[in-house]
Amino acid sequence: MEDFIVSPTKLGAGSYGDVYKVRSKANPENVFAMKVFRPSVRLGSSHGLLDSTVRELSCLFALRGHPHIVQMNQVLFYKEDVAVLMGYYPYTLFNVITQRSPAPTSIVARISLQIAEALAYMHDLNWIHRDLTASNVMLTEDLTVKVGDMGLSRNVADWMSGETVTAPYRAPELFTCDDATKSYTNAIDMWSLGVLIAELLEHRVWLFRNKRAGRIVYTTSEILQQVFEPEEYKKTGKKPAVFNIEGVLSRVIQKETAIKDVVFQLLTVDPGDRLTARGFLAQKRWRSLSKTVTPDEINVITTEIHNV
């Protein structure tokens, strides 16, 4: 650690650790983010590491070098704790969704394709992200995607914990039964991608959100069970009218068919019918849209984020 200067203010504090901005002493132009993992307080844990730390480090290691996944530079000790030195990324997708004006569809296409590139790479290597949210998609100064926060990521197994993915981004199959472990696939990440695209197009975060004290909002499970109740859906073949998903996705509905179709192919109840990452990457309309991004469009967004 003697090679680095650690900024005293935290970049962020998550459930699993604190993140600091760090500069190289030899070359102060070189800026990194250092995540210092919380130690395990589990009785009998001899190594002092949380499972999530081991998962995050092994996932970052397995996926290192991918252009749209956070860059892992070094694993080191900071004081008594294990830390990872990563690339420093100034924005997250949350900043883009919550800026004053909605992001143009060209930017939505480019960002979503870059997220899909990262997911396709993960899924090909048999990893599931399991916590794709607006805050976990980081962005460089020119809005290049770096998918991060792999604390819940894991290799696919037959039975996995159902208690995963931040609620508003959780796929319907994770709500289908109360068992602690469930059988699901990497299609859960594609649902989360569908929610992120819808949030960008709707210009609103947490479209499917949790109940908050004092405000009438829908719980994710209520929405998903009412709209996508598998039994009801299978019986009638069409979505029950209890909850109007078209109302929630009102701006998406107004988009041209090719855009609308992709969102609905991702927000598909049956995980077997849901668009895969490779299937998403093959969407010609999105690819050509993403190529129309102009430097001006990027400037407008980054300037707005800076002015918030």
Ligand SMILES: Nc1ncnc2c1ncn2[C@@H]1O[C@H](COP(=O)(O)OP(=O)(O)OP(=O)(O)O)[C@@H](O)[C@H]1O
């Ligand atoms: N590479 C990075 N560059 C800049 N900021 C970062 C970077 N990594 C993390 N951060 C900041 O630190 C915060 C916490 O990081 P991270 O989400 O990885 O921690 P966590 O403990 O896993 O969080 P969570 O509770 O969301 O699971 C992020 O929301 C972000 O603001």
